Amino acid sequence: MKHKRQDGIGQALGHAISDKRLEVLRRIGESGSxxxxxxxxxxxxxxxxxxxxxxxxxxxxALVERTVGGSGGGGARLTQEGTRLLALSDELAKARQTVLARFARSGQSPSPAGDGLGVRTSMRNQIPVVVESVSAAGRGDLAAQVLMRSEGGHSLTSSITRESADLLGLRRDLPVLLLCKATAVLVTPEAPAPQAGRCQMPGKVLRIARGRERDEVTLVLPGGATWVGFAEHPFGRRKGQSAFASMPDSALVIALPTH
Structure with a gap:
């Protein structure tokens, strides 16, 4: 049981170190509210x-427990595990800064979008982008539309919850990582007709892995990043030729790189 609990604490740190979740926990410990x-x-x-x-x-x-009294949402305090999580976070942050400082002294600085070491995922598509705007999906809608710009100057939109946008602290000019499952990406020889709720990007074919019913296609995007998707077999393009990737905006995941 203790081993599983330690694994859980590690999971929490791995997912929360880059956004406001740990900040919220820390402020609860300070204010009791x-x-x-x-x-x-x-x-x-x-x-x-x-x-x-x-x-x-x-x-x-449990990391937080409610207490009797308090204004607004009532009183709250951190459990022993909540306090421990924050202590571990502080130690990891110190260790991380030590490593980054050592690399900086050797001239190996991380990229503007971060080093990406804090993100471990099955999603093969991961590219650095910059947030251009965050807006409500519609009047009274609980979703948010996040407009981003890729290194090649292409615009992409992700649909996420407003709470997620708040917790990530998304704002204009913020560098983030954009992730997407390859299986959610459709690659076509020609540009698809514009469709609400879908994004598309042009590219050039880098690799094609032939399958029985679908071909896996790797595209080089403007700016040099790669994007992987699937096309109907047989895909009618060769290496170096143009093609287009399209995907639902709900399939685009935003992540904050660690710094």
Whole structure:
């Protein structure tokens, strides 16, 4: 049981170190109030609870407990595991800065979008982009539309919840990583007709892996990044020829690189 708990704490740190979830937890410990922690972190009360729920689920233990009294959302305090999580986070941050400083002295600085070492995922498509705007999907809608610009100057839109946008602290000119499952990407020889809720990018064929019903196609995007998707077999393009990738905006995941 203790081993599983330690694994859970590691999961929580791995997912939360780059966004506001740990900040919310820290502010709860300082103020004893979830509502005040939300205000100080600049997010909604609902988003603060989402942060607590996510960290608790990843940790496998309760990190916050409610107390009697308190204003707004009532009183709250960190459990022993919540305090331990923050202590581990501080130690990891110190160790990380030590390593980055050593690389900086040797002239091996991380890229502007971060070093990406904090992201481990099955998603093969991971490219650096910059946030251009964050807006509500519609009046009264709980989703947000995040418009981003790739290194090649192409615009892409991701649909996420407003709470997620708050917790990530998304804002104009913020460098982020854009992720997408290869199986969600459709590659076609010609540009598809514009369709609401879908994004598309032009590229040139780098590799084709032939399959029985589908071909896996790797494209080189403007700016030099690669993007992997699937096309109907047989795909009618060769290496170096142009092709297009399209995907639902709901399939595009935003991640903050660690710094």
């Amino acid at each position: 979830i509502s005040q922690a939300a205000r100080e972190a600049g997010i909604s009360y609902k988003a603060a609870w989402q942060a607590i729920d996510t960290l608790s689920s990843l940790s496998g233990v």
